[in-house]
Amino acid sequence: MLIKVRSVANVGLESVGVTVEVDVAEAGFPGFTIVGLANKAVEEARERVKTAIHNSGMDFPPKKITVNLAPADLPKEGGAYDLPIAVGILAASGQISPQAPGLSGQLFYGELGLDGATRATKGVLLVGLFAKKSQVYVPIESANEAAVVEGIEVYPVRNLKELVDHLNGVKEITKLNSLPIDQLIEDVIPDFDLADVAGQEQAKRALTIAAAGGHNLVMWGPPGTGKTMLARAMPGILPQLSGAEALEVTRIYSVAGMLSAGESIIRRRPFRAPHHGISAAGMVGGGSNPLPGEVSLAHLGVLFLDEMAEFPRGVLESLRQPMEDGLVGIVRAAAHVTYPAGFSLVAAVNPCPCGYLGHPRRECKCTDLQIRKYRGRMSGPILDRIDLHVQVPAVEIEKLTADNTPSDPPLNLRGGRKGELLTSREIREKVIQARKIQDERFRKSGIYTNSQMKNKHVKQFCKLDPEVSRILRLAVEKFDLSARAYYRMIKVARTIADLEGSAEIATIHMAEALQYRQVG
């Protein structure tokens, strides 16, 4: 008897419907064959399904069983077809009533253990999004992922036996209540509060701008001055994820299989800090069926490159396209996949190999050649794509011992109380205000932040008055800035103006933006 069960294949972030056709033939030598470009993991479903059915107290029919995964030319991988295959076999051998209400278009997706229990399976969120209005049967451990999708019915399957009883109408599985995304998003308690970092007002200001406009930032400075601490404080000043953003991030994590069991969505903005030993495939994504890399895992969050100069040159160069386009295309023989990669880059670099170039008290021991080679590891095109360059100099001892109350903090970092620094929470309020202005501005443009503006957006939204234009032109001539840098300056100035709540880009905004040009 022939039974068709519906399932899903995920190719990158796209889902394709797969029909699992199971034929249990009355005649013919008993055997179990799976066809339809199944990889090793799918092939091995044979042993898992067979044993799982036995151990669930049902009979594995000793007949000629042929399973076809259609469409035939799409490579299938992973253990997710265990469940539909098992259901197909049980239905085709009469152990599930072929008229069972679950077999007319509902989706089955999940890996089985030998004991018949389901296992957490990656990509369940995508199955939910693909399902539209139908019902999905997924492993209980991953079911919460699908529960955030509106309009579908999610049945969490604990084991094969329960599923069979449900389909036969013996004992129903309770379907999951849908989870409202907005209530799941968490407030971030940052590891470091910006108020805890001594001094470094300019760096903090740059961080604020970076957070407000989604700009890229590089911090130059000797060891031990707080570059890493500042970067780690970044998530604390970024606004919470919106529902739509959380879904976008979670899709990526679901495909990568990086959601922990029982988790429904990614609740916080990602902060990814890959070690500099990372490969290019690890950074941008790779594999024969490409999985997302760090740039995609940092989507809508922060990608922090500590000791940027230590990263292999090829890895840094591979960041160029994602930084520009906000997405990354990975081409392999078997698949062509595009993942979003809209991250803010935060990098920390020493000014030279020994780290003490420009230090007020310690001597730099590097030769010119060494410094040149060190800087050469970060190519011009990469540095040109970074909007904000900021020095994080050695801290003077007075500031460290001053109990965080510098006598005269700069205006824009001053809190309500006189002489006190703003905490991360207070800075975040300003960032959120600035982002609100941007949301308003880009409502119909399909982008979120100033840094994502294309040139046409810059022309549309950033009208410069003649005086501001003049300053910018002077800077471009004097520092020989590239056309890209020109537009980036305007975008930074736009963010600074937004932080001040100013509709126009004023001279001081542009002047401040020019401060953050490339140093050294």
Add this chain to the structure above:
Amino acid sequence: MSGLGKIENRITGKIAEEAAGLYLENLGYRVIMRNFSTRYGEIDLICADEKITVFVEVKAKKGLKFGTPEEMFTRYKYEKVKRMAVVYLKGQEVPCRIDMVAVEMGENQRVKSMRYYKNVVF
């Protein structure tokens, strides 16, 4: 496994082959040879189904605790039978096929059930 068990298994096999031969003769086949064996392997039964030479593998199992006899007939075993068939035919181009008889044995070396599969392919 004790030495006695081994002998017992061989007897089981013999009984099963005997039963399978009778079964096939009942179907109208002519048994040409039993236990065609060389140093490379063995074919349990060689029969003639009219003009077709049939190579038969007989698998006997006592109880189903370790699986069905059908499961014991693997692709490897199939290839082995096929190779032996080539040896037997010595290059003659005749119509032929490979069949399998699965025998389940009950208590006291009695045949419990028998299933016959024509033209097995892997």
